[in-house]
Every structure is written in C-alpha cells, then in structure tokens.
Amino acid sequence: MNTSPSLPLFPLHATLLPGAALNLRVFEPRYLDLVRECGRTGGSFGVCLILHGEEVGAPATPAAWGVEATVEDFDVGPDGVLVLRLRGTRRFHVMTTHVRDNGLVTADVQWCELDSDDELQPEHGLLATLLEHIIEQIGGEYAAAGPAQLDQAAWVGWRLAELLPLSETQRLQLLQENDPRRRLDRLLEWIPELDVPIEEDL
Structure with missing residues (x-):
C-alpha cells in the first residue's frame, strides 16, 4: 500500500x-x-x-x-x-x-492495491448471470457490458455491490475486502436474504 x-x-x-x-x-x-x-x-x-x-x-x-x-x-x-x-x-x-x-x-x-483482473470462477457463475439479468432490466451505462467484463471477478463484484439492495454496512464490508473472490463469496452468502425478484428466473 x-x-x-x-x-x-x-x-x-x-x-x-x-x-x-x-x-x-x-x-x-x-x-x-x-x-x-x-x-x-x-x-x-x-x-x-x-x-x-x-x-x-x-x-x-x-x-x-x-x-x-x-x-x-x-x-x-x-x-x-x-x-x-x-x-x-x-x-x-x-x-x-x-x-x-x-x-x-x-x-x-x-x-489499496488495485484489483487483479482474475477471471470468474465456476462457483461464482450464478453472480455473473444475475448481474446480466439486472443490467438487461435497468439498462443505463452498463448496458454495453460485454462477456469480457462479465467474466471479471472484480468488475462483477463491484457492479453487484452497487446494484443489489445491500445495506451500506454490507457495502462497507466489501470495501474492506482486498480479494475480489472473497467479495463474491460474501455476495453469494447474502443473496438468499435479499429481495431480488429476478432470482426466480435464473
């Protein structure tokens, strides 16, 4: 640092x-x-x-x-x-x-060190699919996101942290985590507790 x-x-x-x-x-x-x-x-x-x-x-x-x-x-x-x-x-x-x-x-x-551009691991594939569904619904500046971005662990994690209905305390927890994959693990733990209507479509 x-x-x-x-x-x-x-x-x-x-x-x-x-x-x-x-x-x-x-x-x-x-x-x-x-x-x-x-x-x-x-x-x-x-x-x-x-x-x-x-x-x-x-x-x-x-x-x-x-x-x-x-x-x-x-x-x-x-x-x-x-x-x-x-x-x-x-x-x-x-x-x-x-x-x-x-x-x-x-x-x-x-x-903090900049995030690595590690590829998404298979156990986090659901998160990329979820993010893709959210982007399809809301459009906006992320509508042009391509497969390369949706395969980046750090990018998927930060965009889900931004777009999911997380508490500010949860977002702060993600900010403290240096490992992009650990951030994705936390999101996987939290998603069952979130009200994400499109989850049924995944």
Missing part, C-alpha cells in the same frame, strides 16, 4: 464503490471550498460512509475505509445548489484524521 497525506474527506450516508457513479449536492461552505481547492490543484477527495453524525453540521465520524472520488461532471440545480457527478476510483484505508478550522475532515490514508 502507498501512503498519501491529507486527503480531504466527504463523509456521506452512502458508500461510493470503485467504478460506480454518485450524484452529490454540495452547499456547505467547507465542501464548496473543497471543490474549489480540487479544481485549482487538480487534487481529489475521498468519500467515506458516516458511522456517527450527520452530513451537515458538526464533523461526522467517517468509516476507516473509503474510495477516492473524481468529478466527471457538474451542474447547478433549479435551487441553485451545485451538483457533482462523481466516479469512484481507488480504495483507501484511513490511518489518522484531522479536522480543519472550517470543519473539513482530512485523513492520512494508505492506498
């Missing part, structure tokens, strides 16, 4: 995942300052799930694992609030946190 000092954090009641998109409304001065700073320096920031506290007001307590966010697009909503289109990239582990005078939380982090 590589260490990076002072990564600004944006704690949310949602878990950003590698490769996933997230729309984020930004209106608090500390986060507007963060966006300006990233635009000026070309830097990035991290998104972490809130363990204690709220998204506004006093600094919240973030989870010790998160994902780096890059800004793909931005707009201003009808109410004049800045809306960012984020994309999750690298996972990181928070080592220590600091709070700036304006209430912005920053962290010293260790960057």
Whole structure:
C-alpha cells in the first residue's frame, strides 16, 4: 500500500464503490471550498460512509475505509445548489484524521492495491448471470457490458455491490475486502436474504 497525506474527506450516508457513479449536492461552505481547492490543484477527495453524525453540521465520524472520488461532471440545480457527478476510483484505508478550522475532515490514508483482473470462477457463475439479468432490466451505462467484463471477478463484484439492495454496512464490508473472490463469496452468502425478484428466473 502507498501512503498519501491529507486527503480531504466527504463523509456521506452512502458508500461510493470503485467504478460506480454518485450524484452529490454540495452547499456547505467547507465542501464548496473543497471543490474549489480540487479544481485549482487538480487534487481529489475521498468519500467515506458516516458511522456517527450527520452530513451537515458538526464533523461526522467517517468509516476507516473509503474510495477516492473524481468529478466527471457538474451542474447547478433549479435551487441553485451545485451538483457533482462523481466516479469512484481507488480504495483507501484511513490511518489518522484531522479536522480543519472550517470543519473539513482530512485523513492520512494508505492506498489499496488495485484489483487483479482474475477471471470468474465456476462457483461464482450464478453472480455473473444475475448481474446480466439486472443490467438487461435497468439498462443505463452498463448496458454495453460485454462477456469480457462479465467474466471479471472484480468488475462483477463491484457492479453487484452497487446494484443489489445491500445495506451500506454490507457495502462497507466489501470495501474492506482486498480479494475480489472473497467479495463474491460474501455476495453469494447474502443473496438468499435479499429481495431480488429476478432470482426466480435464473
């Protein structure tokens, strides 16, 4: 793992995942300052799930694992609030946190190794089929996914983590797992408890 000092954090009641998109409304001065700073320096920031506290007001307590966010697009909503289109990239582990005078939380982090492009194992084949059914139903940006992506253990795991009705705590558990195949094992354990209507069609 590589260490990076002072990564600004944006704690949310949602878990950003590698490769996933997230729309984020930004209106608090500390986060507007963060966006300006990233635009000026070309830097990035991290998104972490809130363990204690709220998204506004006093600094919240973030989870010790998160994902780096890059800004793909931005707009201003009808109410004049800045809306960012984020994309999750690298996972990181928070080592220590600091709070700036304006209430912005920053962290010293260790960057996790990038996922390998291991092929899906036979015992995880059901998960690729499930993901394919979900994509067929919802369309969207993953509609063009081909066999090569559906055969990648890491890609299948992250897309299912994004699209299945998991709890944020479950998504956080997957973020802490370095092995793509172990993530798929966890998903196999959880699927019987989920309300997935298309499961009967598999």
